[in-house]
Amino acid sequence: MDETPPGYSRGLDLAGATGQLRVAVIGAGYWGPNLARNFTASPDWELAGIVDLDQPRAAKLAAAQGRVPVFRSIDELLDLVDVDAVAIATPAHTHHGIALTALKAGKHVLVEKPLADSRIKGLEMVEEAEERELVLMADHTYCYTPAVLKIRELIADGSLGDILFIDSVRINLGLVQPDVDVFWDLAPHDLSILDFILPGGLQPVEVAAHGADPLGTGHACIGHLTFALPNDAMAHVHVNWLSPTKIRQLVVGGSRRTLVWDDLNPQQRLSIYDRGVSLDRQSRSAADKKASAISYRLGDTWSPALPEHEALGQMVAEFASSIWQQRPARTSGAAGLRVLSVLEAVSSSLEADGRSSAVIGNEVQLEGTR
Known part of the structure; x- marks a missing residue:
């Protein structure tokens, strides 16, 4: 009698004590080589194939x-090679079809951001993986960097206090994409980070987005996104393809401390500021809060030491662990779906000239039409 758990390759060591998982990378363009290199270097994985329509490009990577x-x-690939998993690094509009083919063949799936080009397609991918008891993982690489892991830890242990605001900036002189706007190109990074560091994940009720296309490309090249956080806090994401200055910065303001992550400063990526605005937290009513005295806190600034490791190496290790332990990955398909939900609401807000839009189930509704 075959007692292999559904969706798992026969002979797979579920405890992860011996052997390697076999994986194929689909897509040999920009991101595929990074995935292939990390799978090859990982003790958990055997790279068993490269898939690409461009055979010379695939052969060079192989x-x-x-x-x-x-x-x-x-x-x-599936006809000729036995693999446990595939890693998809192809254009977003192809993710859905490739992932479903792999899942229906009983393979675990890793997908680069965004999970799909629509929420409904992403939802179908998540449901297929759950039904077959397979791991569907989103390659939200930034979530495995030492800095983001530390930010998540500091928020979780209360070091920053209550979150008052989050401000994320991702701007540079970037490649204007022909098929997506700047939100769909850059914001998935920021949204996946927020989903990872915020308790409960990324679950805004509604979002408001404003974009500009001064080059006449047909897509927003500059964008600002805002949405509410719990306890009347606010998040803001600024993305831009047109800036001659490259900035990758996240500011998380808390009631106790404020954190600044500068990803372009390798000497001091994280800075913690023990200064800010203080308000009498004993007064909870609106009237009492207005009457409370505001004071300013001026304390020390410090920078936590961070370990050195490549985020993608940690990500492929997490992919293997989630398969062996039969659990969702830390950046699961559900996490990718939450990011897609926000992106679709962003698109609806842009179409409505910046009016707030809310995601309810699979439908996006505009403020004033609910």
């Missing part, structure tokens, strides 16, 4: 990783 086999399609 040669760099020890001459692994190359394939033109996922169907050819």
